[in-house]
Amino acid sequence: MSAFNLLHLVTKSQPVALRACGLPSGSCRDKKTCKVLFSQQELKKRLTPLQYHVTQEKGTESAFEGEYTHHKAQGVYKCVVCGTPLFKSETKFDSGSGWPSFYDVIASDTITFTDDYSFGMHRVETSCSQCGAHLGHIFDDGPRPTGKRYCINSASLSFESTDMNQSGEGSIGSTAAQADKTEL
Template identity: 55%
Template sequence: MTGETRPKIQKSDEEWRKDLTPEQYHVTREHGTERAFTGPYWDNKREGVYRCVACGRPLFSSETKYDSGTGWPSFYAPMDDDAVSLHKDQSYSMTRTEVRCAECDSHLGHVFDDGPAPTGLRYCMNGNALNFEEK
């Protein structure tokens, strides 16, 4: 569905809190992060698809997942160019590129330019922002 524009999913804060665990809510709605090596999927080696925990949109494939050594699930590319949106993040006296779900605007993590070929990118995602669907 590359190139297709979808309407953003919008819910009230109360609806998000009802639909997500406290950890998921903190990461996705409050732009939080889990501690390294503590969240789900950082060491998952099974084949499948990683979906947004808040809306279910397919975001990343196990085919692009790699062990970055950081303690978070890392990918060198999203499933589709339009699966995620990128935003300038200047929190904590740093400038980074935030990654959000393009469908529901959930915070997923950050992307860095120190990843492997073929893209050279490292999409460093919070496991609590993802659900894994095994092949």
């Protein structure tokens, strides 16, 4: 059984809190480098149980079941914890892995990389540089131009769509606000 299949089997049967290298889960590795801090109590109130599990306990959502796995709208994917813009929809691609995949980030300083030796293998964990939220992992099997695949949990993301306003300029609006618009 491959490591991927084993990981999927374990996470499918029950949520698993991953604690790579003995580091504290979810929060910035060094509180001094964390730019945005939230109390665990606040996060438990604000996030869904799955969002909390993924971002604060380094959990993994089930493959092919995340909200943004097959999402095709144009816009920006942000950290669900602090709202930092992370990925543009133009860099999203279908990797077949079961999780949203991106080949590049909006800015190189938005993601922190940490070695992850959980499940007896070496991977590189990605987390939000602003708040320390666990996002997913990065692999070297992505498309050009970067060759990277940011394999990200939908539960760690929020989405803001971009639409064309009447003057033809792009604007950003939340998906909830877009759903409330009615045509006259």
